[in-house]
Amino acid sequence: MASRHAAPRLAPMRAATAAFFVAVGVRTSAGAEVGQLDVTDHTLQQQCDLVANGAVCANRGSSILLPSSVSAGLVGHWTFDQEDAIDASGHGNHGQGELFHGPSPVGAGNSGYFAENFLTIPDSDTFRTEDFTYSFWIYVPEEAQVDSHESPRWCPLIRKGIYLTTAEEFANAPALLFRRRTGHLRAAVTTTLSGHGDGEHVDSHARVLPNRWVHLSIVHHMPTAAIPTSRLLLYINGILDARLLTRGKMEENKFPLYVGGDPFTAEQCGFRVYIDELRLHNRALSPHELQAEAATPFGGA
Secondary structure: OOEOOOOOOOOOOOOOOOOOEEOOOOOOOOOOOOOOOOOOOHHHHHHOOOOOOOOEEEOOOOEEEOOOOOOOOEEEEEOOOOOOOOEOOOOOOOOEOOOEEEOOOOOOOOEEEEOOOOEEEOOOHHHOOOOEEEEEEEEOOOOOOOOOOOOOOOEEEEEEEEEEOOOOEEEEEEEEEEOOOOOOEEEEEOEOOEOOOOOEEEEOOOOOOOOOEEEEEEEEEOOOOOOOOOEEEEEEOOEEEEEEEOOOOEOOOOOOEEEOOOOOOOOOOOOOEEEEEEEEEOOOOOHHHHHHHHOHHHOOO
8 A cells, every 4th residue: 555654854953052063165164254045946835844056064074964866867766755756866857747666666755646636747858858868767566457448548657748639639758658558658659740649759679567666768869970869768777678760850838747647548548566676777778787777676686
């Protein structure tokens, strides 16, 4: 049974606690001028007792607490460990909507639990890039018998876009879809030559089996001198499973990023799924980087 947990909070800092200083770019020592707090992110203000855009020093500067390292090009990182879907990349792309928690693939922290619910992450300039990588862990519990006439055929795990069949309005930049009946995946993008339905897409060879954690990655490469065609790659557990050379150019959009489902298919796609450690890079990660992500729960083995 998934449950919602309150995120642990530090005791509020008092003005009389002179041992703590905020250092912005430099190490603050006793008597030095204190740096400024970064209070521009109102969402984080509601979650944290202290918000800083640099290191935090303690004990008159003898100790320093540094922020977690961020890989190059990381513009979104949702761990689902907090009460809300906070973006840990530092770009402020926080999720909206009620978040329910489930188990994590590493045995610590939480995953996001989705069943007829979804998260909405508002559009951001950092999302609109020709090269990108979405990667995350997924766990699909074994369900009761699936209706063979289930509709729609494909259900979104993530979708950056819109899918309105009645209005004939479609946009995927990208979408990663899941077919419950078979466990197959579909990576899809809307392009200048295919703007209807799922657009240009490629289906996986492997299947996502129930009751186990699986690492998924969808990677988009813009054309280069060596390969003059855009490429859409689908990795499963760090291994390249399927590849598509798109005929048209991917069309970016200003719609939100939906996680765990979307408002267009929520009623038809109400199956249970756990998602954890969702990352968005504004570049195409290399195979060895994806393999390193996929090996995390196994201690690098």
